[in-house]
Amino acid sequence: DTGVSQNPRHKITKRGQNVTFRCDPISEHNRLYWYRQTLGQGPEFLTYFQNEAQLEKSRLLSDRFSAERPKGSFSTLEIQRTEQGDSAMYLCASSLPELSQQISYEQYFGPGTRLTVT
Amino acid sequence: DAKTTQPNSMESNEEEPVHLPCNHSTISGTDYIHWYRQLPSQGPEYVIHGLTSNVNNRMASLAIAEDRKSSTLILHRATLRDAAVYYCILRDRGQNFVFGPGTRLSVLP
Numbered sequence: 001d002t003g004v005s006q007n008p009r010h011k012i013t014k015r016g017q018n019v020t021f022r023c024d025p026i027s028e029h030n031r032l033y034w035y036r037q038t039l040g041q042g043p044e045f046l047t048y049f050q051n052e053a054q055l056e057k058s059r060l061l062s063d064r065f066s067a068e069r070p071k072g073s074f075s076t077l078e079i080q081r082t083e084q085g086d087s088a089m090y091l092c093a094s095s096l097p098e099l100s101q102q103i104s105y106e107q108y109f110g111p112g113t114r115l116t117v118t
Numbered sequence: 119d120a121k122t123t124q125p126n127s128m129e130s131n132e133e134e135p136v137h138l139p140c141n142h143s144t145i146s147g148t149d150y151i152h153w154y155r156q157l158p159s160q161g162p163e164y165v166i167h168g169l170t171s172n173v174n175n176r177m178a179s180l181a182i183a184e185d186r187k188s189s190t191l192i193l194h195r196a197t198l199r200d201a202a203v204y205y206c207i208l209r210d211r212g213q214n215f216v217f218g219p220g221t222r223l224s225v226l227p
Contacts, residue, residue, distance in 0.1 A: 004161075033214075042205055042217025043162065056214065091161050106152070107215065109161030 002026060004110035006092050012116045013082055020078045021113045025094030032075050033107060034067055035091040043091050049075060050097060082117045089114050121208045127222040130196045138191040138221055140206030145186050148210050153180065153191045155202040201225045
């Protein structure tokens with residue numbers, strides 16, 4: 001399968017614990033995005049990478065959140081000292097870089113990791 | 119904040135066409151109009167996008183008003199598998215996607 005994959009698909013953790021999610025993008029995609037989605041809402045942008053460089057972070061990404069993409073391939077999103085408000089679906093997406101003025105490349109999303117903080 | 123307005127929900131009968139509207143009165147000249155949809159328990163998937171001209175692909179058609187302040191996603195024959203939340207998003211090249219709550223489409227057999 002050549003789509004975006006995310007692991008784990010579900011994670012239940014107790015408040016205060018740390019969790020880490022992994023995203024494997026489509027192999028030729030240089031850009032990788034993380035989003036968070038709560039029930040009944042559309043996805044909210046968190047951060048994105050161009051290769052291994054983290055180029056933008058949303059103000060939603062508190063200092064308890066950290067994302068890495070060490071070799072420009074897979075990425076991890078870690079949440080430290082989880083809170084109940086962190087319960088959400090965490091989505092990863094990838095795309096080609098936008099090199100042309102005329103083209104807006106679509107993003108390909110993974111199935112998400114559903115986090116439940118008890 | 120999302121720069122688009124969509125109805126919260128719509129219903130369609132199976133095998134009939136569906137027209138999903140989107141208003142974007144503050145669109146700028148370089149904003150692309152993107153449509154994504156999210157099936158239950160899945161991540162969003164790309165449907166179509168356009169800038170000025172109407173666009174067609176195997177999934178849908180995108181009709182863009184002449185003043186670009188509104189657009190319509192057209193599913194020519196709805197199937198049960200088309201039941202999803204449909205998001206209309208404005209995005210300038212290099213910017214990030216800002217999703218609103220979208221339109222929840224129900225398809226009745």
